[in-house]
Amino acid sequence: MPKIAIDPITRIEGHLRIEAQVEGGRVAEAWSSSTMFRGMELVLKGRDPRDAWLFAQRI
Amino acid sequence: MWGDLNGSIIPRRARPKGWEGRSATRWAERGVSRRSFLRFCGAMTATLALPDRYLPRIAEALEAVKRPALVWLEFQDCAGCTESFLRASRPSVGDIALDILSVNYHETIMAPSGKAAEKSLMDTVRNEKGKYLVVVEGSIPTKDGGIYCTIGGRTALDIAKEVCGNAAATITVGACAFYGGWPAAKPNPTGAVGVQEAMPGITLINLPGCPPNAVNITATVVHFLTFGALPPTDQQGRPLFAYGERIHDRCERRAHFDAGQFVEEWGDEAHRKGWCLYKMGCKGPATFHNCPVVRWNDGTSWPVGAGHGCIGCSERHFWDEMTPFYRRLPTLPGVGVQTTADKIGAWIVGGTAAAFAAHGVASAIRAKARPLDENSETNEEDR
Numbered sequence: 209m210p211k212i213a214i215d216p217i218t219r220i221e222g223h224l225r226i227e228a229q230v231e232g233g234r235v236a237e238a239w240s241s242s243t244m245f246r247g248m249e250l251v252l253k254g255r256d257p258r259d260a261w262l263f264a265q266r267i
Numbered sequence: 268m269w270g271d272l273n274g275s276i277i278p279r280r281a282r283p284k285g286w287e288g289r290s291a292t293r294w295a296e297r298g299v300s301r302r303s304f305l306r307f308c309g310a311m312t313a314t315l316a317l318p319d320r321y322l323p324r325i326a327e328a329l330e331a332v333k334r335p336a337l338v339w340l341e342f343q344d345c346a347g348c349t350e351s352f353l354r355a356s357r358p359s360v361g362d363i364a365l366d367i368l369s370v371n372y373h374e375t376i377m378a379p380s381g382k383a384a385e386k387s388l389m390d391t392v393r394n395e396k397g398k399y400l401v402v403v404e405g406s407i408p409t410k411d412g413g414i415y416c417t418i419g420g421r422t423a424l425d426i427a428k429e430v431c432g433n434a435a436a437t438i439t440v441g442a443c444a445f446y447g448g449w450p451a452a453k454p455n456p457t458g459a460v461g462v463q464e465a466m467p468g469i470t471l472i473n474l475p476g477c478p479p480n481a482v483n484i485t486a487t488v489v490h491f492l493t494f495g496a497l498p499p500t501d502q503q504g505r506p507l508f509a510y511g512e513r514i515h516d517r518c519e520r521r522a523h524f525d526a527g528q529f530v531e532e533w534g535d536e537a538h539r540k541g542w543c544l545y546k547m548g549c550k551g552p553a554t555f556h557n558c559p560v561v562r563w564n565d566g567t568s569w570p571v572g573a574g575h576g577c578i579g580c581s582e583r584h585f586w587d588e589m590t591p592f593y594r595r596l597p598t599l600p601g602v603g604v605q606t607t608a609d610k611i612g613a614w615i616v617g618g619t620a621a622a623f624a625a626h627g628v629a630s631a632i633r634a635k636a637r638p639l640d641e642n643s644e645t646n647e648e649d650r
Contacts, residue, residue: 214381215419218374221346223418244416245408246343247456251449256591262578263449263586266345266477 209236215243289330297366304329314486314561315498316508328493329367335492336391336399339373340430342416342423343450343459344405348441349375351478367492368400374418385419392433400491401434402484403427406443406450407465410458424465436497437462437471438487442580445475445503452586463504472497473504477580482561483509503583505555514551514577517559520544538574548593549576556581 209232215225223244229237252263285301286294294304308326312319341349353376370376372388379387391399405423408415413422431437439462442448450459463471474483487506490498498506515521523529523543530538530547545552554577558569571577579589 213420216374216380216384218377218380218384221375223341223374223416243418244343245457246406246415246450246459248449250454250456251452251586256593259590259592262592263452266347266449 293366294330299366310482311486311489314482314508314557315490316511321493325489325493329489334367334369335435336371336395337368337402337488338371338388338391338399338430338434339402339404340426341374342403342405342407342427342444343448343457344441344443346375346404348404348478349373352440352481352484354481368488371399381419388430392430396433398435400488401431401437403431403437403439403444403462404441406447406459406461408450408457408459409465410456415457415459427462427465431462431466431469431471435470436491437469438484439463439471439473439475440479440484442475442477442585445473446583448477449586451584470497471504472500472506474509475505475581475583476556477578477585479581480509480558480561480563483557501555505581509557509561510555510581512555512557512560514554514556514559514571517557518551518571519559520571541574544571544574544576546595547576548591548595550579550582550585550589550592550596551577552596553589554579554582554585 209230211227211229213225213227217224217226223242225241225243227239227241228235248263248267252260255263283295283298283300283303285304289301294301305322305326308322308329309319312322312325315321317325339349371391372384374384377384377387405416407413407423407427409424413424416423418426439445443450443459444462446461446464447455447459448461450457451461461473462469463473472487474487476483483506486508487498490496490506498508500506501510515524518524520541520543523541524545528537528542530542530544532538533547543549549571551571556577558577559571562569562572576592578592579585582589
């Protein structure tokens with residue numbers, strides 16, 4: 209049975225990939241993955257807490 | 268629907284005025300009057316710091332019917348640059364930019380997804396080779412084979428090499444595409460870099476800022492369409508028309524700095540009066556950007572105008588070098604009105620700050636009766 213992948217998903221903010229296993233014309237199983245990682249939490253660690261909003265609003 | 272104008276009834280979709288006898292029907296079809304169009308051209312001439320005599324040349328170039336292809340790539344981004352560009356509300360900046368270009372690929376706004384989207388991108392690369400423009404938003408991860416950003420199964424670096432490598436020019440927007448942005452802030456978990464570092468040698472211009480101003484993005488494109496070349500830049504590839512002057516030198520609160528009138532605490536009388544934010548951590552003295560002149564939200568205001576210090580977002584590594592944001596900048600020895608971005612850059616890189624700035628000293632003397640707050644205690648040791 210065919211497995212389809214839609215990547216990129218557009219008209220959203222961020223990067224998303226959807227894969228779907230199709231069986232008998234129906235989606236039997238599906239997987240989503242966010243295909244971008246930056247590590248906001250690691251960057252924020254140890255910084256002046258007053259700066260956190262400036263980083264976090266740029267997620 | 269019928270509109271009312273001075274009591275007379277006119278059809279809402281009346282052909283806008285001023286285009287009689289001209290070929291630029293595209294603008295007329297979009298409902299842009301010749302007057303609005305020329306006002307836009309005038310604003311672009313002013314933003315580019317060109318003499319008025321260039322206005323007709325810009326107008327002529329924009330009236331031409333060819334619409335160069337543009338693809339907008341998003342890598343490790345937050346789409347904030349896109350928002351900044353698209354949410355310019357006047358029917359001038361964002362709209363007109365989209366009118367003068369054929370935007371063939373932009374993940375956030377395009378209709379196709381998946382393979383159809385990738386086809387739009389690759390068709391442009393193939394069919395418009397050497398002629399199209401690329402805008403890059405977001406940093407490029409280099410660690411672990413670049414797996415921290417993939418689109419359609421390809422890494423950001425792989426896509427950038429093909430798309431930017433075959434373009435007429437690449438325009439980086441935002442801090443991330445400039446040098447890596449916050450993803451590159453310590454400890455830079457994904458090895459994020461800017462486009463210039465990822466692909467040295469390509470034709471590129473940097474429009475940093477977090478986000479950059481739509482006016483500057485549009486003016487850069489307008490310059491390219493009018494003169495067939497990117498505008499002149501500083502050593503960091505930033506156009507001088509937008510990054511040639513310090514925030515501090517154009518700041519509406521500069522007179523208060525010169526008079527030693529500083530905000531000492533959020534909400535104090537000085538803050539309410541709109542005095543200088545230097546002691547509250549304003550990075551205007553070390554930042555090159557035209558925010559005080561072009562402002563934001565259609566010229567409504569800008570951070571310092573709204574009572575918050577500049578965070579230095581158009582400077583390289585500002586997430587590390589300008590933080591903590593609420594700590595006063597250490598000294599700026601020799602910084603005068605004529606200081607250029609390249610000199611300041613040398614200062615930041617050299618880290619030679621050694622003494623309090625003359626103004627800081629003057630203010631400390633004036634304010635000797637007041638205890639120094641934590642923001643005033645900053646010293647050069649951190650550099």
